[in-house]
Amino acid sequence: MTLGDASRLKEGDLVLLLSPAKGETYLVRLQPGAVQGSHLGKIPHDTILDSGYGETIYTHLGRPFLVLKPSLGEYTRRLKRNTQIIYPKEAGYLLLHLDVFPGATVVECGSGSGSFTTILATFVGPSGRVVSYERREPFSELARSNCERFGVADRVVFKVRDLDGGEGFDEEGADAVFLDLQNPWEYIPEAKRALAPGRRLGILVPTFNQIQQTLEALEANAFVQIEVVEILLRGYKTNPRRIRPEDLMVGHTGFLIFASSVTCAHPEVLVDAASNEACGTPSDVAPLAEDVGEEDGEVLPASRE
Template sequence: MIETGELVLLISPKGKRYMYKYDPEGEIHTNDGKILMADVGAAGFGRPAKSHLGRPYLVLKPTLHDLIKNVRRQTQIMYPKEIGYVLLKLGIGPGTTVIESGTGSGGLTTALAWTVGDTGHVYTYERREDFYKLAGKNLRRVGLDHRVTQTNKNIEDGFDHTGADALFLDVRTPWEYIHHIPAAVKPGAMCGFLLPTTNQVSDLLRALEAGPFEDSEVLEILVRHWKPVADRLRPDDRMVAHTGFLVFSRYMEPQPEEPVEEAPEAEEAAPEAPAEASAAEPEASEE
């Protein structure tokens, strides 16, 4: 059964994907004809629903990958190929608290909110009001806004939240905000960053090396798809190659320096007294 308001993914005979909230009274108009939502509900997930022209559309429950790819965007979003690695590397799971800055259109925010579950929480910061509002709409559209606290501010003055299990910055100059991280996360928390160019990565690495961070990693992720046709299996003609550098490092709580005990100064030896004669000199005899 498909419940009212539940997200439904429809795939056309040509492979085009459409996502809607299920409304049993609604209808969808496509190039393949009109599809009644009641017919979608009657078909259920995993079965086709036909348009009035008889064209079958697959009815599916959207995955996290589908949600990310269908984010309405005004900015470039992170690709699933990076997001999957970020979730694993940051240790995101049910009950995790994570801070994000650079919400953008909310692609990564959606993935974080999906993964932390109802027992975790996402605190995301975005300085631009238009992106802040768009991300909120995207989160409400997929029913994940209750797991996210949005803040419309620049993080130049620090974060409003503390004690996070992980942190991710998708901002242009993350090295300028490194000094705010210790107050926002737990000791040992994994921190991630996304940057497009090598000179930005170098600037970030210098800041990490100067701060209380260890176990750093820099990488990019390339994915090449293949044509799924058994009789002519070969790579696709095009691929999404470099989309950004990922940088990870762990925040390590600085240990107080132990005072160095100074070695005691050696006492000066007292000057030796002149040695006394062991015997009196004999007197001169008179002849």
């Protein structure tokens, strides 16, 4: 076996071991001298360290396992948790619609078990920062531990604080804010103060009742471009001779709410979300898109995913 130094596994690496026969998988942090047990035999970590991603190793009973590089989704699905986590089907949509980018500052309220904290920290990169608020210290410590295990804890500032006490967020001008709370509508004013104008707020709630109260609070605090979505995920069996949907699917796990923060000098131009009619149009407002001629630039139609 010839592997470049960059391809070799080393102490502390995360690997996913897959049994091709049984489909069993194990997420393992490599430590010299340690042993991973399985139904198919023992797997010394030293054996894994002598291999590389994509290679085959064998248990002491001679049963094969494939060494794979775990995805971020695989890691967050398996991390230790005390709370419900953000599912991968929501996490990807959140990243796109919160516009999380390398170098961004993101404020999260509700660290939970650190699943989405880990994802945010991965995508803001080494130059970015995630500030994660949690009112329960044991949960904050678990979130920190899970971020450390994936190697991104140095990008996260963990703060234990109950915002009900009136302190609010310390940050201003954040590129994105995400609320994962039982009563997010009570924190909308604080989120607006923390968020840079024009940037996005994201919220996760599980019930219709929470959606209603959250929408009312967003309208009252001059948020626009409000969107509510639910994402359902259905997998398919991969037998090429019997392709069909899986018997079970990942259905409702939560509703996602998005909104953009604006500093409105003319509140009367905001759209009434309930009636979808403009409340008023001052004389200095630009003409509607359909009034702009081709010579003034291309008008792109809005689309929904």
